[in-house]
Amino acid sequence: DTGVSQNPRHKITKRGQNVTFRCDPISEHNRLYWYRQTLGQGPEFLTYFQNEAQLEKSRLLSDRFSAERPKGSFSTLEIQRTEQGDSAMYLCASSLGTTGYEQYFGPGTRLTVT
């Protein structure tokens, strides 16, 4: 399977704990995006990498959120001191920047903060 993969698929954590999610994009894709989706909403942009460079961050990404993409391969999204409002589906997508805007999404990580 050469699609986008995300781990874990589900995460339940207590408020105040730190969590980290991983995304493995399609191997030849140089662009990687993180989105967040809550119930009844479409995905909302969080941040974007081109290779290893983080080029844009949404205002939704508070100081408790950090993302990395070392060596331009997989990416991690960390949330520190989780809050109940962080409960959402976290989606990763990748694209090949030279061929258009189509982004291919992973299955997502469902975060529940209790």
Next chain:
Amino acid sequence: DQQVKQNSPSLSVQEGRISILNCDYTNSMFDYFLWYKKYPAEGPTFLISISSIKDKNEDGRFTVFLNKSAKHLSLHIVPSQPGDSAVYFCAASAPSTLGRLYFGRGTQLTVWP
């Protein structure tokens, strides 16, 4: 502010008929539009796209129409099949946004036999 709007949260269509899903946008800088389909517990799956230099793009049973003057696009599915039942998201992008997609809230399509 919601720059991409899908005003119909749900649509129910009989198998074999046409499904028409609508989408409006407010940002005139958007130049590329996409439709995604999403099943429960899965990520969105890319379906079809259209550039602003076109007004129609067709792929099998799926056709997307773009009306730039009205800032409106629609997705036509003909004929509709029960397996098409899913949430459909409209998304848009602009040259200045580095490929970032702006999504609507989605329309739940139900195709019944």
